[in-house]
Amino acid sequence: MGILRALRGIGSSRRSKNELTVLVERADRANRQREWSIAERYYAKALKRVPGNHSLWVQYGHSLKEQGNLVAAEAAYTTALSLKSDSADTYLQLGHVLKLQRRMPEAINAYRESLRIDPSSEHAKIELSRPEIHIAVAANRSADQVMAAISEHFDAEYYQHEYPDVRQAADTPLQHYCTIGWLEQRNPAEWFDTAFYLRAYADVRASGINPFFHYIAFGKAEGRAPREKLDDRLGLLASLRDELRPQEAGAVGMPTDTHHLEDAIANSLVAFPAGLVLSISHTCYVEVVAGTELVVGKEQLSCNAKGLGYLHLSPVVPSAFIFDSDPSSTYLKVVMDGSPVGVFASDAIINVLRAREVTTKDRMFAIHSALGHSLRVLIELARVFSPSKSFFWLHDYYSLCNGYNLLRNHVEYCGAPPVGSVACRICVFGSERIRRSEQMNVLFAAIPFVVLSPSQVALDVWLKAFTGRFIGAEVVPHSTLVPIETVKRERAEGAPLNVAFVGYPVEHKGWRIFSNIVAGSRFDGSYKFLHFVSDSFEYRESRYVQRVHAEIRADSTETMVELLRKHAVDIVVIPSGWPETFSFVAYESIAAGCIVLTVRDSGNVAAVTNRMAKGRVFASADDLVKFFSEGRALDMAEVRAPTKETYELEFTGGILSAQSFKAMSDV
Secondary structure: OHHHHHHHOOOOOHHHHHHHHHHHHHHHHHHHOOOHHHHHHHHHHHHHHOOOOHHHHHHHHHHHHHOOOHHHHHHHHHHHHHHOOOOHHHHHHHHHHHHHOOOHHHHHHHHHHHHHHOOOOHHHHHHHOOHHHHHHHHHOOOHHHHHHHHOOOOOHHHHHHHOHHHHHOOOOHHHHHHHHHOOOOOOOEOOEOHHHHHHHOHHHHHHOOOHHHHHHHHHOOOOOOOOOOOOOHHHHHHOOOOOOOOOOOOOOOOOOOHHHHHHHHHHHHHHOEOEEEEEEOOOOOOOOOOHHHHHHHHHHHHHHHOOEEEEEEEEOOOOOOOEOOOHHHOEEEEEEOOEEEEEEEHHHHHHHHHHHOOOOOEEEEEEOOOOOOEHHHHHHHHHHHOOOEEEEEOOOOOOOOOOOOOEEOOOEEOOOOOOOOHHHHOOOOHHHHHHHHHHHHHHHHHOOEEEEEOOHHHHHHHHHHOOOOOOEEEEOOOEEEEEEEEEEOOOOOOOOEEEEEEOOOOHHHOHHHHHHHHHHOOOOOOEEEEEEEOOOOOOOOOOOEEEEEOOOOOOOOOOHHHHHHHOOOOEEEEOOOOOEOOOHHHHHHHHOOOEEEEEHHHEHHHHHHHHHOOEEEEOOHHHHHHHHHOOHHHHOHHHHOOEEEEEEEEEOOHHHHOHHHHHHHHO
């Protein structure tokens, strides 16, 4: 044994050495048999003979500690350290006995000294990572140290927004939270619930320390939750109500004189004599930045390039409903070949078209979206215009349900069950869906549409659920990807992954899921999060996400592909929970050489990601969030690859790419 070997080095007579050896052997035997009082007696006798033996004092301290004689055990360990001050194990034992006496600051110092002497000491590391030790450390921090520790994560803008009275306080928002705010159970950031943390963790509550500081300093590493783990989609459900059908908006200001419309059409027919396209959508594409508007704008440019004029009509005020109002009480915005003409009553537009009698061979009627329009006006416009061919675009699923993305109660993809089914009855859109189905059947009966879908996924969903008549259907992708070159991946060794969300921060585009990714990785320097969105869009920004202005129109000089490349984006997250009909973002991301991460229900996003092997498709949003929080995104082969493929994103021409248009033009 170690003690016996040490004793052999003591210069005493053979007889005394034998007696000492016997005492130590008896003490060790009692120690092994957990007969602590006997071990104590023999170790004490041995120490009278060799009071300078460090190991005997340690064993003596053990026997005292096991009997609960903590003060005497502390004295024994302290004596041992006076004899050998570089013993990591003795400091560890002293830490244990001090902790048992609830003298946490002293215990922490002993454990830290043990670890300093032996940095490989797992026992010291374990002790210093225990929650009760963390509580003690936190309790000893000064107010300035607490504020310094949480300042980086405290959201002053959120705090003032949620608690307006703080604006009148003399303290800064951070000072207010640290002195009184947390005691009033106010929240320092959207992602941390002070009341929950104190309620959930009795040790933190009993310690009287700032709960946010505890979480930042220790709680996260211990696996404690910053807020209650509820499905935050429940908040959406709680806010739902049946949407009341609004009245259709009248004119905003004075309608424009019809002579302006007559002149605009006449000038267009001169400039573009090959034909005329009458296009319908839910917003004015020269004013609004979004996917459908980009398609309309690109379609207008391509039609003009082929000698076709492009007349576009949109409601004065966008709406999620389709109306049955009279043409005389319905007002529309008019854009001719990309230039705004004015606001006109629908009957005035109909009369101008009737008087003009457009007789060009190529007259096309294209509905990109009927939302906000009058059903009667659309049918009358088609009758007066007498198009050679009529097209109906599937940019979303409003023709199946007024929940245009097929999210039951705004929350979960429903799969477009039969109209009037039980599944519809439990949805806020259920009653209006019956009316929408009837309206679409009337529209399609009156106008012989060829249905154009930007993807096979969208067409499959639509064909399964639509009950009206149509004369044809085909897939016309908005864009195609043409390989350019393989380029060097620019991410430096050790640099964070640039992870982006592109577009409006709304539920159906997956903003909540992206926010959860950010929340789960906010303390991880391995990721840098970016959000590409127009500066004109107002929302509460996150301090953990860099906002990048992005406003891409049909005639924009800088494309989204160029923006993604400019900011060296590695991953684009597209967690849409509904079957996207196309998704420019997915194509732009792939063109820029980015990795796409999405979920199974994202429709064409998942389809193109799988088809081109340009990312990952996850079974659920939770799996996607864990992919980041567990650090697996950092280990992707694509991330580590030295090169990446880039593509040219080519617009395919809208209705001009439809086979039915090409067949008509060949006649």
